[in-house]
Amino acid sequence: MSKKTLILAAALMALATPALAGSVENLERERSGLVSTMLAPDLSPGERQESLAAGQRRLVDLERMVLRDKTLSGRETTAVRMAFANYDLTFLVLASGEKNLSLTDHWLEQMGLSTETLQNARKGRR
Amino acid sequence: MNRTSTALAALLVFCAAQAAQASIATWQPQASEKLVRMQPTYIAKALDRDFSASDLGTALADVNGKIKGKAATIADLKDAAEHAAGETKIELRHQMLAEKKEYLGLIGEQQDLRRRHAKTKMRVYGEMLRKLSRSNNLRETEAGGELVQKQSEARKRFLKSSDAVDLKLFGQTTAPTSKYSAEYAKNVAVIEQLLSAINTHPMNAGAEIDGQPVSKEEFLRQQVAKAETEASLIDQEAQIVGYMAKLVSLDAAALSDDLASSGDGEEGAAGEDGEASPDGVADAVSMFIPE
Numbered sequence: 001m002s003k004k005t006l007i008l009a010a011a012l013m014a015l016a017t018p019a020l021a022g023s024v025e026n027l028e029r030e031r032s033g034l035v036s037t038m039l040a041p042d043l044s045p046g047e048r049q050e051s052l053a054a055g056q057r058r059l060v061d062l063e064r065m066v067l068r069d070k071t072l073s074g075r076e077t078t079a080v081r082m083a084f085a086n087y088d089l090t091f092l093v094l095a096s097g098e099k100n101l102s103l104t105d106h107w108l109e110q111m112g113l114s115t116e117t118l119q120n121a122r123k124g125r126r
Numbered sequence: 127m128n129r130t131s132t133a134l135a136a137l138l139v140f141c142a143a144q145a146a147q148a149s150i151a152t153w154q155p156q157a158s159e160k161l162v163r164m165q166p167t168y169i170a171k172a173l174d175r176d177f178s179a180s181d182l183g184t185a186l187a188d189v190n191g192k193i194k195g196k197a198a199t200i201a202d203l204k205d206a207a208e209h210a211a212g213e214t215k216i217e218l219r220h221q222m223l224a225e226k227k228e229y230l231g232l233i234g235e236q237q238d239l240r241r242r243h244a245k246t247k248m249r250v251y252g253e254m255l256r257k258l259s260r261s262n263n264l265r266e267t268e269a270g271g272e273l274v275q276k277q278s279e280a281r282k283r284f285l286k287s288s289d290a291v292d293l294k295l296f297g298q299t300t301a302p303t304s305k306y307s308a309e310y311a312k313n314v315a316v317i318e319q320l321l322s323a324i325n326t327h328p329m330n331a332g333a334e335i336d337g338q339p340v341s342k343e344e345f346l347r348q349q350v351a352k353a354e355t356e357a358s359l360i361d362q363e364a365q366i367v368g369y370m371a372k373l374v375s376l377d378a379a380a381l382s383d384d385l386a387s388s389g390d391g392e393e394g395a396a397g398e399d400g401e402a403s404p405d406g407v408a409d410a411v412s413m414f415i416p417e
Contacts, residue, residue, distance in 0.1 A: 074273060075273075084273060085276065
């Protein structure tokens, strides 16, 4: 077998390797990006709003894809189990829309970060 | 009497040699993961193929061939004895007795091989059934059932709130889809088409019993039951062979008697009709019962 053929075969094999990007993984990636945007200290309120709006549209598509993905049914992987363990935390856009809250308010609520808890927070030793 | 004893001794030695050869013939299939994962119809075919290629399969095929040959010989001898007279007739009767004894020896050997075949099948199918049950239990764990339930609840919740979310996000109930989701939906449709083609492919056909589709587990249970039934039939056939052997020894005694009383050879051979080689033991009964 010539060197060229070997290289071509190796390249084809690499292409044939399935990418580790299922619908759940894509959703997780997009959601983590959106949460980072929510918490980014260097963004102005306007920039943050614009970024979040665009991100929400992308995120809602991915959330729908995960919910409609029949191949996930009963699939016992950690990612899938954790994704469906908490609907409100996984499907942020859908859940916030249900409750008529903004995405940020909904996420903070899920994290247990309300105005009251933040106001009562104290710095000190455990 | 001397001739009979010599014939019997020779027969015993011959049968011992044959039995020794058949007793070392083995078949040791394993219930591998690969076999368990096959389609049910292919499991049965794969095992049959493996058996045919094994020592046990070869020995059984060999014995079956010898049995057919022996039955043909007995039929020929019967036919000849009917038309013979005097010393020739006695000689033919004597030969027929010897052939019948050899025939019964071969039948016994065949039954032993078939019994081993049936017991091995029971063991292998039983192992496959246990492996399949174990892997089914792992798949249907409590967590798995819980996950499916959560997924179902999530879908219901999504369907209930989908319009409200679209209204909030896009100001309309019909949300525009992005290019990515359109491509994704197209790919999902293609995947479903391919899966459907795979499921309906004739080579992927599931097991059927009496025309009814059955699960792999049920199919394997049926195979175990079939092998058990086969083993019981073999035991019953062994009883038949026992009675045939008794008849042969009575025929031998009758021949000795005839020879002792100046052997007029007038007694005809047992009036069996010259049948063609029988296949089963029960079919061979006419070779042993006089009319």
